[in-house]
Amino acid sequence: xxxxxxxxxxxxxxxxxxxxxxxxxxxxxxxxxxxxxxxxxxxxxxxxxxxxxxxxxxxxxxxxxxxxxxxxxxxxxxxxxxxxxxxxxxxxxxxxxxxxxxxxxxxxxxxxxxxxxxxxxxxxxxxxxxxxxxxxxxxxxxxxxxxxxxxxxxxxxxxxxxxxxxxxxxxxxxxxxxxxxxxxxxxxxxxxxxxxxxxxxxxxxxxxxxxxxxxxxxxxxxxxxxxxxxxxxxxxxxxxxxxxxxxxxxxxxxxxxxxxxxxxxxxxxxx
DNA sequence: ATATCGACCTGCTAGC
DNA sequence: TGCTAGCAGGTCGATA
Numbered sequence: 499x500x501x502x503x504x505x506x507x508x509x510x511x512x513x514x515x516x517x518x519x520x521x522x523x524x525x526x527x528x529x530x531x532x533x534x535x536x537x538x539x540x541x542x543x544x545x546x547x548x549x550x551x552x553x554x555x556x557x558x559x560x561x562x563x564x565x566x567x568x569x570x571x572x573x574x575x576x577x578x579x580x581x582x583x584x585x586x587x588x589x590x591x592x593x594x595x596x597x598x599x600x601x602x603x604x605x606x607x608x609x610x611x612x613x614x615x616x617x618x619x620x621x622x623x624x625x626x627x628x629x630x631x632x633x634x635x636x637x638x639x640x641x642x643x644x645x646x647x648x649x650x651x652x653x654x655x656x657x658x659x660x661x662x663x664x665x666x667x668x669x670x671x672x673x674x675x676x677x678x679x680x681x682x683x684x685x686x687x688x689x690x691x692x693x694x695x696x697x698x699x700x701x702x703x704x705x706x707x708x709x710x711x712x713x714x715x716x717x718x719x720x721x722x723x724x725x726x727x728x729x730x731x732x733x734x735x736x737x738x739x740x741x742x743x744x745x746x747x748x749x750x751x752x753x754x755x756x757x758x759x760x761x762x763x764x765x766x767x768x769x
Numbered sequence: 770a771t772a773t774c775g776a777c778c779t780g781c782t783a784g785c
Numbered sequence: 786t787g788c789t790a791g792c793a794g795g796t797c798g799a800t801a
Contacts, residue, residue, distance in 0.1 A: 504794075531795090568796090569794085570796085571778090572778090604779050607777065607795060624796095658795090667794055717794090718794095757774080771801105774799085774800080775800100777796095780792105780793090782791090782793105783789100783791085784789090784791105
């Protein structure tokens with residue numbers, strides 16, 4: 499579910515409310531992708547300074563260390579003064595003086611991980627090697643184009659890898675490539691410079707629009723207030739296999755790349 | 770470096 | 786109606 503827009507929308511939906519709160523309890527449920535990395539009791543009494551985002555990770559800054567939250571494939575957060583009793587898919591509660599932040603994650607590919615700092619422990623391992631933040635003001639399209647020249651993988655897979663730019667998942671990769679008019683199967687180093695620059699812009703544009711639309715709710719994405727997103731209505735190729743391309747009318751194709759579905763228009767997207 | 774696969778886990782849907 | 790296969794927004798690690 500969650501790519502950069504969904505994570506960012508989630509962040510915005512509770513960050514200001516939780517900032518300044520003190521942790522009263524940390525209550526883990528079933529095991530998630532990675533262990534917490536500290537005793538839950540060690541978080542009690544910590545002050546929450548704020549919530550940032552890096553790629554698809556939420557970084558909850560504490561007065562001592564930080565907590566990384568990843569939503570995996572099916573995760574979502576809710577934040578409320580009071581929460582109903584935990585359901586079978588609620589796997590972490592962070593009870594604070596401002597309310598309880600709860601991770602709901604049926605597939606449990608998500609994670610809640612403590613680290614002493616961004617550059618230490620699990621945080622260093624998870625955040626190290628991530629690519630550029632596409633929505634940052636200082637995002638460098640020229641550097642992005644240059645980086646493509648150093649990789650020979652299919653451009654769609656390179657986007658998904660997060661090594662060049664972070665936050666682009668399966669939906670937005672197809673959408674960005676469509677907007678840039680690039681065939682997802684083309685090797686990254688064979689994308690022309692102008693196309694690469696166009697792709698950089700397309701990535702920013704798609705992700706930006708998706709954030710503005712509250713993210714994409716295919717089935718169950720909700721922000722921390724329980725609101726769903728609308729970007730699924732704006733998707734031009736994702737999930738539209740066999741339907742007419744909105745630009746040229748040719749049927750949208752679906753192929754497999756790296757064991758994941760890719761949607762594209764063979765007429766509008768060449769090289 | 771790339772390519773391919775399997776693993777993690779649960780739920781939903783299409784098809785028989 | 787019931788079963789099964791296949792698929793789903795993500796990532797890591799092992800193997801050639």
